[in-house]
Amino acid sequence: MHYKKLPIKIGCTQTIASNYFELTDVINYQPAIELFIDTTDQLEKLYQKKELDVLITNKRTAFDNDVLFSEKIGWLSAIAAQDVYLMNRDKECPYRKMMLSLINPQTCKFVEVDSIYSMIDLIKKGEGRSILPNRFFLEEQNQSLHFSKIEQEVPIYIVGNERNNHYVRLFLKDSNGLE
Incomplete structure (x- = not known):
């Protein structure tokens, strides 16, 4: 059986949150997501401690980074x-x-x-x-x-497993029209 961990915890910077994550969309989105807003350095620490599932930032991190857009x-x-x-x-x-x-x-x-x-x-x-x-x-x-x-x-990077990254991409496509 495949365990689905919900909500998906997404960490991002202030600029990314204000541009791409409408709070009402975050609240109502399924599968459930939670947004954590902080500096990239702080978010990296949370991700490393497995307190975040996905990290979205405008800077490369110490983890495997994919360009989101x-x-x-x-x-x-x-x-x-x-x-x-x-x-x-x-x-x-x-x-x-x-x-x-x-x-x-x-x-x-x-x-x-x-x-x-x-x-x-x-x-x-x-x-x-x-x-x-x-x-x-x-x-x-x-x-x-x-x-x-x-x-x-400016490249926007995403860090996380494939399933969670897929959900984030779907959310951004649904709420922002991003491909």
Whole structure:
């Protein structure tokens, strides 16, 4: 007999959760899933202790990583934004790394922000700009913002067994139209 462990426990970062996991969809999805949101480092520790079944992150981990999809990214700002660059405190954040490769940190003003929600709020108020996934711009409440796509994309990785990864892919396809 094949044992099915439910709910499937998925760990992901704040950015991935806010872009790809609508909470009402998570609550109602069958098979049942639970979402754990934290930094990649913390999620890796939980996965290693077998407290998570699946790990989804925008950084390679110490485990076997498969690319789930590649994320389109760009500069997100208000029309008359201040010339301030908003970035995640995490030195390994791929959006931060991308931004630092495109600006001169010696001459540009930048502010580190811990929360993606605080960052979006500052952007809406015209307090700065940031490199973020295109999906933030596609949200109705952010349509007044300006998005300037850049050529690079950020791979989103998935770690877990084949069955659980399959359920996560189905969930993302059902709720987001992702292939």
